[in-house]
Structure formats: C-alpha cells, structure tokens
Amino acid sequence: MRIDDLLKHTSEWLKGTGPNSNIVISSRIRLARNLSGLPFSHWAGKKQKEESLETIKGALQTSQFLKKATSIDISSLSSIDKQFLVERHLMSREHAANPELSALLFDDKEIVSIMINEEDHIRMQVMQSGFNLTESWRITNEIDTELGARLNYAFSSKLGYLTACPTNVGTGIRASVMLHLPALVLTNQANRVLQTITKLGLTIRGFYGEGTEVQGNFFQISNQVTLGRSEEEIIDGIERVINQIVSREESARKTMFMRSKEKLIDRIWRSYGTLRSAHIISSNETIELLSVIRLGVDMDIIKDITIPVINELFILTQPAHLQKMEKKVLSPQERDLKRAEIIREKLGG
Amino acid sequence: MRIDDLLKHTSEWLKGTGPNSNIVISSRIRLARNLSGLPFSHWAGKKQKEESLETIKGALQTSQFLKKATSIDISSLSSIDKQFLVERHLMSREHAANPELSALLFDDKEIVSIMINEEDHIRMQVMQSGFNLTESWRITNEIDTELGARLNYAFSSKLGYLTACPTNVGTGIRASVMLHLPALVLTNQANRVLQTITKLGLTIRGFYGEGTEVQGNFFQISNQVTLGRSEEEIIDGIERVINQIVSREESARKTMFMRSKEKLIDRIWRSYGTLRSAHIISSNETIELLSVIRLGVDMDIIKDITIPVINELFILTQPAHLQKMEKKVLSPQERDLKRAEIIREKLGG
Numbered sequence: 001m002r003i004d005d006l007l008k009h010t011s012e013w014l015k016g017t018g019p020n021s022n023i024v025i026s027s028r029i030r031l032a033r034n035l036s037g038l039p040f041s042h043w044a045g046k047k048q049k050e051e052s053l054e055t056i057k058g059a060l061q062t063s064q065f066l067k068k069a070t071s072i073d074i075s076s077l078s079s080i081d082k083q084f085l086v087e088r089h090l091m092s093r094e095h096a097a098n099p100e101l102s103a104l105l106f107d108d109k110e111i112v113s114i115m116i117n118e119e120d121h122i123r124m125q126v127m128q129s130g131f132n133l134t135e136s137w138r139i140t141n142e143i144d145t146e147l148g149a150r151l152n153y154a155f156s157s158k159l160g161y162l163t164a165c166p167t168n169v170g171t172g173i174r175a176s177v178m179l180h181l182p183a184l185v186l187t188n189q190a191n192r193v194l195q196t197i198t199k200l201g202l203t204i205r206g207f208y209g210e211g212t213e214v215q216g217n218f219f220q221i222s223n224q225v226t227l228g229r230s231e232e233e234i235i236d237g238i239e240r241v242i243n244q245i246v247s248r249e250e251s252a253r254k255t256m257f258m259r260s261k262e263k264l265i266d267r268i269w270r271s272y273g274t275l276r277s278a279h280i281i282s283s284n285e286t287i288e289l290l291s292v293i294r295l296g297v298d299m300d301i302i303k304d305i306t307i308p309v310i311n312e313l314f315i316l317t318q319p320a321h322l323q324k325m326e327k328k329v330l331s332p333q334e335r336d337l338k339r340a341e342i343i344r345e346k347l348g349g
Numbered sequence: 350m351r352i353d354d355l356l357k358h359t360s361e362w363l364k365g366t367g368p369n370s371n372i373v374i375s376s377r378i379r380l381a382r383n384l385s386g387l388p389f390s391h392w393a394g395k396k397q398k399e400e401s402l403e404t405i406k407g408a409l410q411t412s413q414f415l416k417k418a419t420s421i422d423i424s425s426l427s428s429i430d431k432q433f434l435v436e437r438h439l440m441s442r443e444h445a446a447n448p449e450l451s452a453l454l455f456d457d458k459e460i461v462s463i464m465i466n467e468e469d470h471i472r473m474q475v476m477q478s479g480f481n482l483t484e485s486w487r488i489t490n491e492i493d494t495e496l497g498a499r500l501n502y503a504f505s506s507k508l509g510y511l512t513a514c515p516t517n518v519g520t521g522i523r524a525s526v527m528l529h530l531p532a533l534v535l536t537n538q539a540n541r542v543l544q545t546i547t548k549l550g551l552t553i554r555g556f557y558g559e560g561t562e563v564q565g566n567f568f569q570i571s572n573q574v575t576l577g578r579s580e581e582e583i584i585d586g587i588e589r590v591i592n593q594i595v596s597r598e599e600s601a602r603k604t605m606f607m608r609s610k611e612k613l614i615d616r617i618w619r620s621y622g623t624l625r626s627a628h629i630i631s632s633n634e635t636i637e638l639l640s641v642i643r644l645g646v647d648m649d650i651i652k653d654i655t656i657p658v659i660n661e662l663f664i665l666t667q668p669a670h671l672q673k674m675e676k677k678v679l680s681p682q683e684r685d686l687k688r689a690e691i692i693r694e695k696l697g698g
Contacts, residue, residue, distance in 0.1 A: 262686060266628035277622025279615035337611060 001070040001108055003081055007324055011088055011110040011127070014315060016307035018130020022298040023246050025178040025218070025311070026129055028089075029136040029235075031144055032163045032172035033122040034154040040164040041098075041117045049101040052121045059150040060105055060114065065143050069107050069114075074099035080329070083320035089127065091115050112139065119164045120172075122147070131242060133175050133235050141231075160227065170227030175238050178207070179245060182217040182295040183252035193248055194219065200241055201225050207287070207314075215284065216291035216314075221245075253299060268296035276347045281340040286317045309346055316342055350419040350457055352430055356673055360437055360459040360476070363664060365656030367479020371647040372595050374527040374567070374660070375478055377438075378485040378584075380493055381512045381521035382471040383503040389513040390447075390466045398450040401470045408499040409454055409463065414492050418456050418463075423448035429678070432669035438476065440464050461488065468513045469521075471496070480591060482524050482584050490580075509576065519576030524587050527556070528594060531566040531644040532601035542597055543568070549590055550574050556636070556663075564633065565640035565663075570594075602648060617645035625696045630689040635666045658695055665691055 013026035034040060038052050060066045074082065074095065082096040091104050095118045106113040115123040124143055126136045154162040160170040168174070184190040194204055205220040206213045221242065223234050256264055271292035275281075294310050296302035315321055317339045323330050326338055362375035383389060387401050409415045423431065423444065431445040440453050444467045455462040464472040473492055475485045503511040509519040517523070533539040543553055554569040555562045570591065572583050605613055620641035624630075643659050645651035664670055666688045672679050675687055 262629060266689070269626040269628055270623055273622035273626025274619055277618040277625075279618055280611060340615070 003070075003072070003077075003084065004324065006084075006088060006110070007321070010308060010312050011315070013089065013110070013127040013129050014308070014311040015129040016311050018128060018132045020246050021130035021307070023180055023249050024131035024242065025180055026127055027131055027133045027136050028125055028127045028176045028178075029133060029140040030123060030125040030174045030176070031140055032120040032161065032168045032174075033124070033144070033147070033151075034162060034164070035121050036152045036154045038121070041119060041121060042164065044117075046101065049117055053101050053103060053116055055151065056116045056122055056147075057103065059147050062150065063143060063146050065112055065139070065146070066105055066107065066114065069105040069112070072104045074102040074104060080320050080323050084324050087315060087318040087320050092118060092123070094119060095123075112143065114143075120168070131177065131239075131246070133177065133239060137175070137231065137235055167224070168226055170225075171229070171231050171234065173226055173231050173234055174222050175235050176220050176222030177238065177242050179219045179221060179242070179249075180217060180291065180294060181219055181245070181249050182291055183256050184245075184249050185217045187252050187256055189248070189252060190217075190219075193245060197221060197241060197245070200237075202238065202241060216287035218287075218291065253295075257299065264299075265301055268292055268299075268301050272296065272302055272347075275343050278340045278343070280336045281343065282336055283317060283319065283339065286339060286343065287314065290314055305347060313343060313346055316346070352419075352421070352426075352433065353673065355433075355437060355459070356670070359657060359661050360664070362438065362459070362476040362478050363657070363660040364478040365660050367477060367481045369595050370479035370656070372529055372598050373480035373591065374529055375476055376480055376482045376485050377474055377476045377525050377527075378482065378489040379472060379474040379523040379525070380489055381469040381510065381517045381523075382473070382493070382496070382500075383511060383513070384470050385501045385503040387470070390468060390470060391513065393466075395450065398466055402450050402452060402465055404500065405465045405471055405496075406452065408496050411499065412492060412495050414461055414488070414495070415454055415456065415463065418454040418461070421453045423451040423453060429669050429672050433673050436664060436667040436669050441467060441472070443468060444472075461492065463492075469517070480526065480588075480595070482526065482588060486524070486580065486584055516573070517575055519574075520578070520580050520583060522575055522580050522583055523571050524584050525569050525571030526587065526591050528568045528570060528591070528598075529566060529640065529643060530568055530594070530598050531640055532605050533594075533598050534566045536601050536605055538597070538601060539566075539568075542594060546570060546590060546594070549586075551587065551590060565636035567636075567640065602644075606648065613648075614650055617641055617648075617650050621645065621651055621696075624692050627689045627692070629685045630692065631685055632666060632668065632688065635688060635692065636663065639663055654696060662692060662695055665695070 035052050035055060038044060038048050041049065044052065077099065085091045085104065086093050086096050088110065090106050090110060090113045092115065095102060095104065095115045101117055103116040104113065112126050124140060126140045128136045156162055161172040163169050163172055181190055184193055197204060201224045203222050203224050206215055207218045207220065223238050271289040275289050275293065290310055290313055293302055294307065297305060297307055297310065319335055322335050322338045330338060384401050384404060387393060387397050390398065393401065426448065434440045434453065435442050435445050437459065439455050439459060439462045441464065444451060444453070444464045450466055452465040453462065461475050473489060475489045477485045505511055510521040512518050512521055530539055533542055546553060550573045552571050552573050555564055556567045556569065572587050620638040624638050624642065639659055639662055642651060643656065646654060646656055646659065668684055671684050671687045679687060
C-alpha cells in the first residue's frame, strides 16, 4: 500500500461503530518495548540504531499480523507525508521529528501501527472504533507475544519492561479512549468530571494526544501509571471510569434536551448551516462545528448525514490531508478555502 | 379588502423592480395638508375632529384614485393590526398611537395611503419600488389636485400650505428614498458619505422612519426643508444626491469584489446558511443577514433566490406580521421560533 492510498478509505478507528460509539470515538492500546543490550534510541549511535531497526524489522516480517503491513522509512518522507501520518494517528509527532533510521509499519485497515526507533525501540499501537479496549488489548497482546518470542526485550524481573522514560516502565502499556463530551461541556459539568478523573490517576489530552489542547469537546483519557499493576488491571480501571463518564454524558444529553430543546436544536442546525455554506473556514472552527453536528446526529436531530461522514471530515480537513488531496503545498489561506470546499462537498452544501 | 388580505401579496414598494432597484429599495412622496377653519388635530375637539374626518372622507370617495380604496377606522383596530399597518409602511406610529376619530385609506396595491387626522388633517403618501420619485410625485400631485378642488386647504400666500409642525410648512412635501448601502458600510465609507448628505439639508433615518435606528445597512434619506422651494426643485435636489450615492455604492461593490472576493463570498454564503438553518432568530439578526444575502443576490453570488422573496421576508418577519400569520398573540420567544420557521420555509432551508 502506498501512503496516498490511505486517502481512499476511512481508518478503522473512525468508522463510528463499536460499543458506545455515540460517545466513545475510539479505543487504543499502546505498548513500549526495547531490545536488551542496546541503548535507548536517543542515546544510540548510528550503528546501534541500524541494528535495532534491522532486528525489529526482521522479527516483524514473520509476524502473523504484520507480514502484509506497509513498511515506511521515515527519513524518506516529505514533511507533508509525515504530518499526514500523524494526522491519521498512525505515528507520533515525536517520531516524525526524529526520522533518522526510524521506520513505521501499519496494516491496510490502520488497526495496528508499529514505530521503530521512536523514543523506545518499539512502540506498537492497536486502535478500534468505539469503546473496545478489550479487543485492542487482545490484538496487542498477540503481537507482543509473537515479537517477544523472536526478540530479546529489555526486562527486569523487579521492574518489568524497561523504557526510555520512567513513566512507561513496568507494563509499558497505555490504554486510551477518545471521548466526545459535548453535553458535559455545554452544561458546565466537564471540568468537575475531569478533575475527578485526574485524581484517579488518569490523564486528559486533546484530539492529537500529548501536548495538544482539547478542541471540539474531544477528550483523550489514558492511564498515568504503568507500574505495579497488571495490564488487565490497568484496562479494567480505565474501563470503569469511562463507563461512568459515558453515563454522565448520556444523562447530560437528556437533561439538556428536556430543559432547552429549542436552543439546542437551533445551535445544532446553525452549525450545520455554517459548515454547509462557509467558503473560508479554519481548522479550529471546523472541529468545533463538527462536534456540534455530531451531537445532532447522535441525538437524532440531524438525520441526513451519518457519523462516518462526520468522523472522516475531522481527518480530511487537517492541513496535511488537504495538501495530499490537492497534491500540492497550500498556504494557510488556501487551506481555509480548500477545507470549506471539501466540507461543502461532503455535506452536500 | 380586509386587513388580513394584505398578507396574501407583496406591497408595491417591495417588488424589487424599478430603476436602480439593486440599491434603491423604494421611493416615497408624502404631502401634509390641513383644512382651513379647523384647528390642527392635536388641538381639535371631538366635534372638530369629526368634522374634518367626515369632510375628508367625503372628498376621497369621489377621488379617481381612492374610490375603491380600503377605509379603516383606526380606533376599531387591535394593537396587532395597528402595528401590522405600521410595519407595512401604510401608516405612521404617530397615527397608530392616536386612534380616536382617525382613519386610514389605501389602495389594493398599497401604492397610495392616506391618513386622516394624523398630526395634520391629511397625510397622503405614494410609494413606488426602486428609484422612482418622479412617478410617486406624479400620482401624489394628481390626488392632491383632485382633493384640493373639493377641500378648502389651509394655505397662506406668503408661507404656502400650513401644517401642524413648522418643519412641514410650505410645500408640505417630504420625498424619501430607502437605500441599501452594504458595500459603503463594509468598506467604512458610509459615515463620510452620510455626513455630507446631512450638510446638504437631507435627513437620514432607519427602515421604519423617524426615530428608528439604521439596521441592515438600510438608510431612508429625505429632504429636511419644505419651504422656499418648489416641489420639483426639492425632488430634483434629492434625486441628484441619491444618484451620487448610488454611484458610490456601485463602485464600492466593485472594489470590494476585486479586493476581497473570497471573504465577501464566504460572508454572503454563511449568512444564507444561517438564515436557512436557524430555529431561533431575532428580528435584528434577521434584518442584518437578509441585508447581506440581498447584496449576494444583487452581485450574482447567490442565484437561487430572488429579490422579491428577500424583500417580502423583511416585512413577514416583523412582530405583527408573524402574529397575523399565526393568528394569535405570540411572546417574543415564540416569535423568534416562528420567524425562523417562516424564513426556512421561504428560503427552502
């Protein structure tokens, strides 16, 4: 598969299917692993990085899950292509910023992606649509078992898996869930709910992970602690919290509909109208408005578009995606025009 | 004709036809006349008001223009009906506020309307669509000649026609033109242009005449002075000024299109999108947005609606019109819902 072919389909995690998909966009499990006897990527010399790269690639070629995967040499990519893969959540910005002797592998459905020589030698992630950490973990665990049989992982019987950053030591797992919480935000309950989450050892980030701001009422919630608990315990802990937040959001939606139905309908339809009519639109405004119309579709107020169309627009309207579609470098002003055009096209404006 | 029948058609002055109708909405001539030997309305007793009312009604019954006119006893009207007639520009707020022994006559096309026992015994107005003071004056003059032959007007050979307010003494004429100047406003030239107008002895008002604010880039421009010049000189003077403003607005539209085409298109389409989507909308927001889409139609950017539809919406979305259509009293909140509904219906949202 070529990178450009990705434009032709929607990533698995954006399909809008799976459990609680009206509130939970996607679920993701990420594991950090390193090879024993070689320094972590940032301290490794060229030869050592070559060694880890080749060793891991070799092991992946025999993997049941990844033998048909697309393998990409990051240093060969243009900056738009790198940004494009980040926008699709296939790799981290950290990985894009350190391309030398780094690789990325992903399957055709964009369920599994593996970064080689990121901060850790191996960062594997498995994504699913909806609230489905169990399935993500099942696949991750199988790949990890396969690779573990072929590679000599850096492991301490006392600490567990060793990683470049101490926050990942232990299981090396990060389970994260992307939530869409418009009703909690609109009824001013989001801050209180999220403060509680932080106290439970969970972290909140924006749509694009670490270091990104919350936009469009999207919250990525993940575990902070990876040490001293099993993977299943960690996943179980986050699942319980997410279930509670989902209930809160559901009841906030009901209350909002009962108390201010007309205002809500007005807001949803105005957002839809703006998206279908604008000729210049920023990325920020797009996410905010798409968030509102997603709520409208989830609440059966807007009936003529589907969640997959909205989800796809979140990604298609990102800067690198716009430039890949247009097949040329676009200035921010040109992107704002192109973005509006794509949205009108997809929403039949 | 019954008052309710007015809802079924568009007033002549809103037809969107006539010279320069892309910028000049309508032209209006108003004459003030009083009967000799009777005090002005505000100083008249009941008997005297009865006398002027009957005398003028009698004279109007034989008028070529008004023999088929609808005649209404203002004191018999509900407050919604009074407001409805004010919204249609058929009578003044002053007339609605002093209903006792007052009458209103108007023809089926709403070209001519005559108020009896307003501030002056007779206030006759003739409205035309577009820039057409000449035709308005021609009709006004004929009616005035007809009536003048049958009534004994209060007239001084030194001052001319005598009126309740000294600003109307002389010809008693007020020529006014409703202009739509969005480009001059958007390019920040309106203030300068309008300051010049004031220096030329003209007055600027909003859509609803005296004491109303400018909304939606609509400016009603009329003569201040009625004394010492003939009717034709007064009309000629205002026509010259209006011609200049029309040229200014036209060139501002061209410049704006050249310099910021995309921003303009974006703004026009977003306004259209909001109007077609909103479920709650105030009267103020409606006028502002209709103004922008009128510019869009005039500039050939929006092609699927016509000026008469937009013009009609300016009136249909007014409070009394909404209540007449709904056939009941509506609270401001209910009106905002109904207004949005009517707009969506008319614009196919």
